[in-house]
Amino acid sequence: MAVVALVATPGRAAEVADVVALVGRGHRVVSWHHHVRPGRGRRPGAVVAADVEALEVLGSSAAEIGVPVVCRVIDQLDETRARSWGVTATFCLVDGPGVPGPTTKDVAAPIRVPRRGVDTRALAVIPLLTRSQLRSAHGLPDPLVLAVDPSASPADRSTGLALASAAVVSEDLVPLALALGTPSVVTPEVADRMGLEDGNQVAVEGLGIDSDRRAARLARDQPAAASMARRARRFAEDHLDLARPVEQLQRALGLIPAPSVIERRLAELSTPPSSRLNRRAAEAMTLFTLEAHT
Amino acid sequence: MTSPEPIHPAIDDDAVARLRQRAGAPSVEVSANESVAGPEPAAGAGSKLRSTARRAAGPVVSRVRSELDRATGGEVAALRAEVAELRAELARLRAEQQAVLAAFREDRR
Structure with missing residues (x-):
């Protein structure tokens, strides 16, 4: 378990808290100024900087701190400053595909992290025929049209979206609905913000009886x-x-090892992470690793 | 008997029941296990003893049956999967809490 330190200029840390929680899962996440700085000799295993200004706190360059550092950037100037300081990687928070961000043509482009994203690898798509069979198996009406209540419990929301024939979806639930392959109706404002097109990925309609x-x-x-x-x-x-x-x-940040040749090849072939092939490859790799250690 | 793996991570059995209630469709009730009681004992000498023995053995037999069901029905696998899920959930919550706390401390220093 590594220690991941978050460093930020006051007022800039909250924006990256969600990303830090995802990156630091399985590790210990601490505040740089509260945990690392006061203790002489304390060194984190990795550092996440919430803004470029915060890098100065760590030292004049990456060599001074001697651990991997990733930094959040908001424009090209930030990107240049962070790279010249010597960060291992940069990232930016994006709302959707239509939002202009730092150029992605650059080789050293920042990693684009969606603000409201989902782990699509963990959520297999549920095709409409499968939904129909599941509804039948669970004694639910067919078709099942829902207006998913955003204040309901997470289990109720995800179950509703997973089993619906079509659903009226609020902004918070759009990423989950899209990932599950739920035919969804969203408002024009949400569609604009997320770069969704009417009749393409979603149906766009104003709130109320029209959307139903x-x-x-x-x-x-x-x-x-x-x-x-x-x-x-x-x-x-x-x-x-x-x-x-x-x-x-x-x-x-060095929190997970570099991908093996097999993993890289499977990724090249766009093998779905939940596929049997991927699982078998992972099992085989575990065996090889065990043999190498014994 | 609990199935070792859920149908889909997004689908929760309790939520399905609530959804069924809300959607107004007839509920699908799983039929209860058949009664383990045997045929009525024939009246006569000795039948009273047999019926008493049967009644006494009934709970034991049903317990043994249920234990066998549990052992062969993947109960252990289901429990292991549940523990793994809880561990993952715990790791997620811990990371979220630590990240929020770290962000709060950095913002308020």
């Missing part, structure tokens, strides 16, 4: 709902997935 009717129509039009669900999942994988950027940050 649109969801009911969507549930009846199965071919349209099925293709919308496929595009929604693709959108979630491309723009809202948290697993990949978090893994990149963890690797940059």
